[in-house]
Amino acid sequence: DGGITQSPKYLFRKEGQNVTLSCEQNLNHDAMYWYRQDPGQGLRLIYYSQIVNDFQKGDIAEGYSVSREKKESFPLTVTSAQKNPTAFYLCASSLGQGRNTGELFFGEGSRLTVL
Amino acid sequence: AQSVTQLGSHVSVSEGALVLLRCNYSSSVPPYLFWYVQYPNQGLQLLLKYTSAATLVKGINGFEAEFKKSETSFHLTKPSAHMSDAAEYFCAVIEGGYQKVTFGTGTKLQVIP
Numbered sequence: 678d679g680g681i682t683q684s685p686k687y688l689f690r691k692e693g694q695n696v697t698l699s700c701e702q703n704l705n706h707d708a709m710y711w712y713r714q715d716p717g718q719g720l721r722l723i724y725y726s727q728i729v730n731d732f733q734k735g736d737i738a739e740g741y742s743v744s745r746e747k748k749e750s751f752p753l754t755v756t757s758a759q760k761n762p763t764a765f766y767l768c769a770s771s772l773g774q775g776r777n778t779g780e781l782f783f784g785e786g787s788r789l790t791v792l
Numbered sequence: 793a794q795s796v797t798q799l800g801s802h803v804s805v806s807e808g809a810l811v812l813l814r815c816n817y818s819s820s821v822p823p824y825l826f827w828y829v830q831y832p833n834q835g836l837q838l839l840l841k842y843t844s845a846a847t848l849v850k851g852i853n854g855f856e857a858e859f860k861k862s863e864t865s866f867h868l869t870k871p872s873a874h875m876s877d878a879a880e881y882f883c884a885v886i887e888g889g890y891q892k893v894t895f896g897t898g899t900k901l902q903v904i905p
Binding site (some may be wrong): 690717733769779 | 801854
């Protein structure tokens with residue numbers, strides 16, 4: 678089955694540590710996205726990528742980094758510079774590259790808790 | 793920039809009653825509008841999408857939404873609520889040259905037996 682796989686589903690981190698969230702898709706989609714979800718705030722865009730080796734900052738990129746070395750993969754690193762990293766993180770993909778209709782396909786999410 | 797506003801962070805309905813979840817978009821007509829549903833601790837799933845082909849859009853699970861330009865609205869409705877409809881619902885709009893999707897703050901639907 679085609680889809681998006683996020684791992685780990687739950688992650689605990691000590692303050693000052695970097696952590697990387699994995700996102701892999703086998704939908705052959707060009708575009709990939711990372712959103713952060715907090716109660717009452719909806720989804721906020723962290724980073725997005727329309728093509729391999731290229732990505733753009735979203736609305737809340739500070740304290741996060743990404744890479745897009747392969748079409749299938751778009752890992753997100755939450756750095757120690759992120760002041761309030763405890764949240765639910767969602768990865769998504771879409772057709773992209775001029776074919777985009779806006780429909781996003783989401784993974785199951787990763788819940789990060791900073792202890 | 794495009795934006796959407798969802799009125800009411802929590803809505804409660806009785807099982808079998810009408811479901812109405814409200815969404816208003818910013819003044820310029822967006823190319824696409826969406827409703828997504830999220831069940832606890834899961835990702836989002838597309839319910840329906842407006843693409844200007846028709847103002848009344850039918851989605852999955854008996855939901856539909858009507859695009860009203862005069863009211864800048866895209867409200868989600870379902871004639872009869874089911875217990876399985878309890879979830880959080882997000883209205884969304886595409887912007888940025890079709891590259892970015894912006895979400896509303898969400899409405900949690902509670903269905904009372």
